[in-house]
Amino acid sequence: MxxxxxxxxxxxxxxxxxxxxxRTDADSLETFGKDWTRIYEPQPSAxxxxxxxxxxxxxxxxxxxxxxxxxxxxxxxxxxxxxxxxNGEVVVSFDYMNQISEFSAVDRTVKCGAGxxxxxxxxxxxxxxxxxxxxxxxxxxxxxGGNISxxxxxxxxxxxxxxxxxxxxxxxxxxxxxxxxxxxxxxKNNTGYDMRHLFIGGEGTLGFVTEATMRLxxxxxxxxxxxxxxxxxAAIMNVLHKFQSGIDLTAFEFFSDKALNKVLARGDxxxxxxxxxxxxxxxxxxxxxxxxxxxxxxxxxxxxEEGWVFDGVISQxxxxxxxxxxxxxxxxxxxxxxxxxxxDLSVIVSKVPEFLQEVEAxxxxxxxDFEIVWFGHIGDGNLHLNILxxxxxxxxxxxxxxxxxxxxVFEITEKYxxxxxxxxxxxxxxxxxxxxxxxxxxxxxxxxxxxxxDPNNVMNPGKVIDMD
Amino acid sequence: MxxxxxxxxxxxxxxxxxxxxxRTDADSLETFGKDWTRIYEPQPSAxxxxxxxxxxxxxxxxxxxxxxxxxxxxxxxxxxxxxxxxNGEVVVSFDYMNQISEFSAVDRTVKCGAGxxxxxxxxxxxxxxxxxxxxxxxxxxxxxGGNISxxxxxxxxxxxxxxxxxxxxxxxxxxxxxxxxxxxxxxKNNTGYDMRHLFIGGEGTLGFVTEATMRLxxxxxxxxxxxxxxxxxAAIMNVLHKFQSGIDLTAFEFFSDKALNKVLARGDxxxxxxxxxxxxxxxxxxxxxxxxxxxxxxxxxxxxEEGWVFDGVISQxxxxxxxxxxxxxxxxxxxxxxxxxxxDLSVIVSKVPEFLQEVEAxxxxxxxDFEIVWFGHIGDGNLHLNILxxxxxxxxxxxxxxxxxxxxVFEITEKYxxxxxxxxxxxxxxxxxxxxxxxxxxxxxxxxxxxxxDPNNVMNPGKVIDMD
Numbered sequence: 001m002x003x004x005x006x007x008x009x010x011x012x013x014x015x016x017x018x019x020x021x022x023r024t025d026a027d028s029l030e031t032f033g034k035d036w037t038r039i040y041e042p043q044p045s046a047x048x049x050x051x052x053x054x055x056x057x058x059x060x061x062x063x064x065x066x067x068x069x070x071x072x073x074x075x076x077x078x079x080x081x082x083x084x085x086x087n088g089e090v091v092v093s094f095d096y097m098n099q100i101s102e103f104s105a106v107d108r109t110v111k112c113g114a115g116x117x118x119x120x121x122x123x124x125x126x127x128x129x130x131x132x133x134x135x136x137x138x139x140x141x142x143x144x145g146g147n148i149s150x151x152x153x154x155x156x157x158x159x160x161x162x163x164x165x166x167x168x169x170x171x172x173x174x175x176x177x178x179x180x181x182x183x184x185x186x187x188k189n190n191t192g193y194d195m196r197h198l199f200i201g202g203e204g205t206l207g208f209v210t211e212a213t214m215r216l217x218x219x220x221x222x223x224x225x226x227x228x229x230x231x232x233x234a235a236i237m238n239v240l241h242k243f244q245s246g247i248d249l250t251a252f253e254f255f256s257d258k259a260l261n262k263v264l265a266r267g268d269x270x271x272x273x274x275x276x277x278x279x280x281x282x283x284x285x286x287x288x289x290x291x292x293x294x295x296x297x298x299x300x301x302x303x304x305e306e307g308w309v310f311d312g313v314i315s316q317x318x319x320x321x322x323x324x325x326x327x328x329x330x331x332x333x334x335x336x337x338x339x340x341x342x343x344d345l346s347v348i349v350s351k352v353p354e355f356l357q358e359v360e361a362x363x364x365x366x367x368x369d370f371e372i373v374w375f376g377h378i379g380d381g382n383l384h385l386n387i388l389x390x391x392x393x394x395x396x397x398x399x400x401x402x403x404x405x406x407x408x409v410f411e412i413t414e415k416y417x418x419x420x421x422x423x424x425x426x427x428x429x430x431x432x433x434x435x436x437x438x439x440x441x442x443x444x445x446x447x448x449x450x451x452x453x454d455p456n457n458v459m460n461p462g463k464v465i466d467m468d
Numbered sequence: 469m470x471x472x473x474x475x476x477x478x479x480x481x482x483x484x485x486x487x488x489x490x491r492t493d494a495d496s497l498e499t500f501g502k503d504w505t506r507i508y509e510p511q512p513s514a515x516x517x518x519x520x521x522x523x524x525x526x527x528x529x530x531x532x533x534x535x536x537x538x539x540x541x542x543x544x545x546x547x548x549x550x551x552x553x554x555n556g557e558v559v560v561s562f563d564y565m566n567q568i569s570e571f572s573a574v575d576r577t578v579k580c581g582a583g584x585x586x587x588x589x590x591x592x593x594x595x596x597x598x599x600x601x602x603x604x605x606x607x608x609x610x611x612x613g614g615n616i617s618x619x620x621x622x623x624x625x626x627x628x629x630x631x632x633x634x635x636x637x638x639x640x641x642x643x644x645x646x647x648x649x650x651x652x653x654x655x656k657n658n659t660g661y662d663m664r665h666l667f668i669g670g671e672g673t674l675g676f677v678t679e680a681t682m683r684l685x686x687x688x689x690x691x692x693x694x695x696x697x698x699x700x701x702a703a704i705m706n707v708l709h710k711f712q713s714g715i716d717l718t719a720f721e722f723f724s725d726k727a728l729n730k731v732l733a734r735g736d737x738x739x740x741x742x743x744x745x746x747x748x749x750x751x752x753x754x755x756x757x758x759x760x761x762x763x764x765x766x767x768x769x770x771x772x773e774e775g776w777v778f779d780g781v782i783s784q785x786x787x788x789x790x791x792x793x794x795x796x797x798x799x800x801x802x803x804x805x806x807x808x809x810x811x812d813l814s815v816i817v818s819k820v821p822e823f824l825q826e827v828e829a830x831x832x833x834x835x836x837d838f839e840i841v842w843f844g845h846i847g848d849g850n851l852h853l854n855i856l857x858x859x860x861x862x863x864x865x866x867x868x869x870x871x872x873x874x875x876x877v878f879e880i881t882e883k884y885x886x887x888x889x890x891x892x893x894x895x896x897x898x899x900x901x902x903x904x905x906x907x908x909x910x911x912x913x914x915x916x917x918x919x920x921x922d923p924n925n926v927m928n929p930g931k932v933i934d935m936d
Binding site: 109150185186191202245349377422437441452 | 572573574575576577597619630632633646648649652653658662663664668670708709757814818885887889890891894902910913914917
């Protein structure tokens with residue numbers, strides 16, 4: 001890779017950003033060299049903290065000149081090792097590019113530096129009487145630049161879409177070192193190829209996002225939560241279909257009884273009702289009027305009469321809504337105790353029951369000693385498959401056997417025309433499995449895109465695709 | 469270009485699609501060689517009508533082998549000469565690829581051949597109790613493939629977005645002749661670059677869309693229309709802002725008194741009210757409940773009290789709503805009598821008043837003999853500037869002088885960070901002006917995209933960008 005000595009590298013970087021914005025201490029290398037995946041050892045050569053788009057450009061030009069590899073670093077909450085620096089890369093942290101500016105009430109937009117934290121934007125929007133709707137567990141640490149680069153999803157996608165849908169405009173530094181301003185924040189702009197969408201979800205491999213203008217929404221009114229006990233997966237789809245024909249849902253999540261029982265065992269949330277069922281659906285909607293609430297209750301009654309639902313509870317106020325949400329949102333943290341092996345799969349919504357059943361059957365057959373916990377954003381066709389490590393099994397053996405599970409699961413995913421990464425991205429951990437979701441021709445064109453924007457392969461090399 | 473003789477060309481095409489699916493008669497060449505622009509003379513060498521994606525692939529492979537230029541032909545309602553064949557090209561018509569299939573009520577999706585007519589999809593959706601929300605004047609002729617390739621917008625963008633937002637998945641034949649299925653109709657799929665969005669709005673220059681899975685929406689309930697008389701442009705923005713803070717609008721259009729007077733002069737629609745103002749706003753929203761209607765009336769009263777609005781009328785039933793829409797929708801056809809010179813501009817919404825004023829001032833100053841008619845989708849920042857030809861002025865002189873107008877207008881558009889083509893695309897007519905909206909670096913990357921998908925420049929060459 002680089003021809004620079006470590007001292008020369010630090011000196012060149014310091015000349016761009018200042019001495020105090022380059023770090024090479026062991027703590028920083030460890031902290032900024034990794035994301036939430038714990039598979040690779042972080043080994044960056046330096047961490048650099050630019051404050052402007054122009055400084056990022058200078059770093060990229062230096063990388064091209066000196067053969068550096070750059071890894072972008074946001075909140076480092078990724079789950080696919082997209083922000084790992086395991087091979088002596090220079091990590092470019094956006095922590096100092098965290099300004100929110102140029103709010104426009106009429107346009108309902110606001111400009112964010114790449115380093116703005118999701119929650120910071122959510123709070124800012126709230127202060128303006130508006131709403132930033134992309135939300136997920138890591139909102140307190142994840143950064144807007146990272147959200148955009150991974151097209152983050154979360155718990156409100158059924159109503160509000162992915163991060164992609166909220167990006168009015170982007171400033172990027174491409175791998176060639178060009179500063180490009182994409183779409184200029186316009187609502188309508190049909191002037192040739194919309195390359196903004198390549199950088200959204202591009203995982204920093206084509207260029208780094210340095211600034212973005214994000215759209216904001218009208219805040220939702222009186223969000224109300226229903227939790228329903230559903231005896232079988234197919235019935236969940238009937239419930240979804242029934243409710244969607246009557247009201248606009250803001251969330252439609254599901255979890256299995258195993259997931260619920262793990263959460264309840266911690267003792268700090270209550271069971272939603274006494275009846276036990278194999279699956280649970282959590283629905284959220286805006287009950288702006290009594291009439292809307294009446295419609296929801298009628299839909300619930302139809303679902304009960306049809307036998308799709310065995311029991312249910314509805315929130316009467318914000319606190320109750322928050323408590324019901326905990327049944328779903330506490331799952332991830334609760335099961336982290338069992339070092340779960342996670343897969344983030346999606347198929348089209350109507351195929352979910354059959355797909356889930358087939359995956360479960362294979363895992364149960366091939367790995368009878370593993371416990372499976374399902375939950376996910378079922379209204380989007382997105383299932384999180386979690387396999388829990390048996391307490392007595394060593395971590396290495398568990399992950400090795402899970403790699404075997406992956407092949408089975410991804411073959412089924414391919415058969416169902418699904419995605420091997422619905423919202424977590426590809427990074428390094430899903431790269432070997434990309435071909436299950438993308439054809440050889442597609443991967444060929446992806447490489448051509450990469451070559452066009454980053455001919456020297458300096459931007460997050462080794463992530464998403466390999467350039468040979 | 470091609471080395472084939474005309475006879476050999478027809479023979480090779482017929483070998484792919486059958487003799488009856490190749491036409492070279494004068495009528496067909498004239499009809500299929502042009503779109504709604506009337507600037508260039510159609511001069512295709514043949515029209516070919518494939519029935520399958522595989523036949524399109526064979527045509528593209530032949531084009532690469534024999535050096536043919538291909539022009540895609542949908543409903544030919546384009547306004548930027550994107551589907552013109554003026555240089556001996558082979559026109560690929562999608563008229564026979566008009567099947568609607570694989571409707572899924574749960575997924576709310578339906579598969580369309582590229583040749584499905586917009587209205588055909590709208591009607592189909594209605595029959596399933598759903599709604600295809602992209603709508604515009606040419607919906608009775610335009611085809612889905614063309615809508616996707618031009619990312620068609622229209623009158624409901626403020627609520628439902630552009631065509632881009634309704635494409636779940638795409639089948640395309642790239643310029644290299646690969647059949648690629650993009651996104652597989654998934655709601656969530658973060659497996660690398662989303663190249664679907666390059667083909668949407670790509671105007672057939674990277675490849676041809678042959679099939680698309682389109683999303684459908686819940687049908688709107690009790691659509692209600694308000695027409696307001698507004699004394700000045702800045703007040704329209706206040707009205708927009710006020711209403712958006714209270715209800716979700718499905719449309720927010722505007723037109724000038726000049727536009728209204730032209731429509732009223734035809735005598736088949738009535739003035740909305742007696743008060744005359746310089747501008748009119750048309751708002752549409754779902755009045756599902758009486759409570760919603762009350763909110764709308766309260767917002768209207770605030771706008772009156774503030775002096776932003778001088779008068780207004782609200783529809784009480786569907787017929788009244790349709791009649792109020794005619795005040796806006798009849799403008800295009802009405803002014804076509806004056807051979808209008810059209811520009812389709814956009815800026816961010818908050819800049820609209822200042823931008824409109826500056827454009828108007830320049831046109832009035834430089835071209836005092838021209839009459840200007842403004843209307844457009846102001847809720848999206850999209851203004852249609854129409855300059856009417858003085859009756860006595862010859863067409864040639866008028867268009868020549870209008871080219872002078874364009875330079876002035878596009879310089880202002882550039883200054884305001886706007887778009888020289890908000891929804892009409894680039895084609896041939898906006899190609900010389902692309903640099904007012906896209907930087908040299910962006911255009912360079914666009915050429916690299918084109919080279920990657922269509923290295924021999926056989927797909928709609930000479931449109932959007934020139935490959936030198």
